[in-house]
Amino acid sequence: MLDGFVPWPTGFADRYRRAGYWRGLSLRELFADSAARRPDKTAAVDAHHRVTYAELAQEADRIASGLLALGVRGRDRVVVHLPNRISFLSTVIALAGIGAIPVLALPGHRRDEILHLARASEAVAYIGPDRFQGFDFRALARDVRRDAPGLRHVVIDGQAEEFTPLSELARSGVRELPPVDSSEVALLLLSGGTTGVPKLIPRTHDDYAYNIAACARVVEFDDSGVYLAANPVPHNAALGCPGALGAVLLGGKAVLAANPSPDHVFPLIRDEGVTLTTLVPALALLWAEAARATPIDMSGMIMQVGSSKFGPAAAERVSGSLGCRIANVYGIGEGLITHTRLDDPPEVVFGTEGRPVCPDDEIRIVDADEKDVAVGVTGELLTRGPYTIRGYFAAPEHNRRSFTEDGFYRSGDLARLTEDGNVVIEGRLKDIIHHLGEKVSAEEVEGHVLTYPGVRDTAVVGVPDGDLDERVVVFAVLGDDADGEAAPVTLRSVREHMRARGLASYKMPDEVVVVPDLPRTPVGKIDKNALRASRRERQTV
Template identity: 75%
Template sequence: MLDGFVPWPPELAERYRSAGYWKGVALGQLVAESARRHPDKIAAVDATRRVTYTQLLDEADRIAAGLAGLGVGSGDRVMLHLPNVIEFLTTMVGLFRLGAVPVMALPGHRRDEITQLAIASGAVGYVGPDRFQGFDFRVLAREVQTDAPHLKHVVIVGDAAEFTALADLAKSEIRDLPPVDAADVALLLLSGGTTGVPKLIPRTHDDYAYNMFACAEVVEFAEDSVYLAANPVPHNAALGCPGALGALVVGGKAVLAGNPSPELVFPLITNEGVTHTALVPALALLWAETAHTSPVDMTGMVIQVGSSKFSATAVDRVRTSLGCRLMNVYGIGEGLITSTRLSDPIELVYTCEGRPICPEDEIRVVDAEGNDVPTGVTGELLTRGPYTIRGYFAAPEVNRRSFTADGFYRSGDLARLTDDGNLVIEGRLKDIIHHLGEKVSAEEVESHVLTHSQIRDTAVVGVPDEQRDERLCVFVVQAADTGAPPTLRAIREHIRGRGLASYKLPDELIVVPDLPRTPVGKVDKNALRARLTQPQGS
């Protein structure tokens, strides 16, 4: 068992196994079983190549052998920092087959985030591209190795420079692979936490396999289905809900899009026969708008929509323009997934986030004292179940705050339950902003903005924005005697230079003489949001 992993209590683990939720089969083995059933079927497609199940598994096993030759073994963590390319899938499956643990870094992460991830996970390896979207990831790898000397192995897709080329590992002789216990940690997802320090979510082979199979059943994804990963595949939704990995486990086809722009994905939908995908509301609306001038047939296609509220107006626009079937989803990397069903009346899609996907999902809605509130009353959402973690990886202090004594995860989300058992998400206790399809910690951005020499104080808030999910707005109090106030461009360049991901850069700057405070002295972010949302001239 991986040090730093918090397991389920033995009696619960046995219950989940007896009920058939946990099948005792590791993820790499599940992909191998799909390859045995469908050896010549196309398993995955990206911008440059198509691979059958036999080819995908062969490449994965050779990469596993090559990594083993470098000294990577069972339980070792390896950061997977690749965009939506087939090498992401083959490397991930190779790590599963080896018993090593991929750490799901996002393509937009830069030096600051990757260094923190390397240290927090204790990663011994890093896999990234040579260049992507004009950025040289080899430079990043050199910088991270300076701050995380335990990061011994750097593997690069493309021109590896002084590092190891993934293409060379993929030529390794296949060797016998070690047995992998399905109860062990399979991967580390990233949590959209309330601070800049990453919280790592340990998902086991057993629980994540159930996560994928249950999601596939709810969305009616089968062996003849095709999943489009429009968003970065390291995200939980695009990876395992059912996602690209779920497609491989079920025996369907995974299509990896380089980005979610309609210009790129519309031809993929048509040419590859896409049947399922997941989008945030802002992206679904962009697709709907583009479809008026670039028609695409999505009749019958299932689109899962999540991460922020999906209004009745938005639902109507998307259905009318795209002709698709919509499902409203609430999901957290820590586990719990709720979803409307395809048989539900459309009104449920824009009024609630649906019902849990598992009969054993336990949900509580509690007040500030931890007492359960009546149905229909808003409180904090707590949950536990066969695919909801019992603790973050190697984070005992965080776990004491984030989990109850009896193992319920404190989501930080405000929710209420309806009489018919549907979940309605009302907001967040955590200071997280949904921006450009990502979760951004306001505190993290604030910490970087405060390093600017002209800024004395700052607060970052999000306000609803149809194009961005939420607009990321930064209020700043200028330091005395520093001349003209800083511009938005200057602040963006400053924090970008500190290695922050581009999706965390603010959209709007407001210079204020001081920040409003609550009676206990905390920044009153509700007052700041009200200032941004009130009508002009009021």
């Protein structure tokens, strides 16, 4: 096994294999079978190209052979820093084919993040674009290679200058690929925390293949499906839930959007026949707003919405405006996914995050002493199962804090279970505001603010107000109301709106700050530390 990887105990691993969750096939083997069954079918589409399964398989095999010629071997880590394009898929499949491990960086990452990933993973290679959205990734690669001595190779998709062109690898002669053990690490995802540098999440071929299959099952995605990757495809949701990688492993079509703006994605949805996509709530609301000016028929599409709380009012607004079916999702790169089902009633779809996708997902809701609480009581969500990791990569100190002695992952998320087994996410343990002697969930307040006409996105933070108390500060991004005019948003009007919704007085905001957009961390989470830091420079209303 890879040094730094924490495997499942033997008894659990045997149980998951007997249950059929782990099939003993590598991701490359699964793709090869999919490609052999439908060589002439379109496998993937991006802003500039479309490829058949046969073409994608050939490109992946050639890149794999080229990487072997460079000296990249099984268990070697390779930082993959590619945006939403076909070369991302062919590169990941190629690495899977030789047993090397992609470290999936996001397009928004820059020198500090990439240097951390290269050092933390002990990467031997970096694969990135020449330029993307005005940024020169070759200059970044020069800096990282200088400061990460173990980084022996730089491969560039495009004008490579002094580096190795990815196109050169894609013209390599095909050689026999080595066997790959499905229990080995297939890829390293990044943790989604908003503080500190990302931790590395090791996902094996076995567990990630099941992750894909289980998610596909609940949305009925098969070889007739068309998945739109609107968010960055290195994100777990856009990659494997079932995501773009799942689409080509299952025989469907992956559509890789260069950006998630309605102007770009609406034509793709129409022209490519998209049946499934995954969005964060802010983007779902943006699409709903845009659809008023640019009507689009999404009645044949399922929209998975996750990453942050997607409350009933927002879900109903998006569903009504776009006509698509909504699936509410809670998912973590570390593993567990809960998902509403297509036949769930509206109150479940709009009011919960659904049920686990696997029968052997174990969930505990616990209090501060890690004692199980009753159904309906809020506590921290702990989980373990056949696709939930047993430890971060090479991070023993983090693992001691993040996992119980019997292998449950401490999610840091506040949740409760309903009588019928659905999960309701209530917020983050670290996102509780101490206000007027009470504890206020920032996420709960955010859900109410999003129901205010004219608010498209919001974040709520606590800021110090004396030694023990905090002020509740709402940051609001405005959209258009139903009449096309900007809705007035003031502290008084927001408080009156929330009071009318029956919210307790101690949960009322103390300030409302209107901002053009919300800052985000490199992994796409709202950066609440940046909001707190900027508060003094903002005008409150």
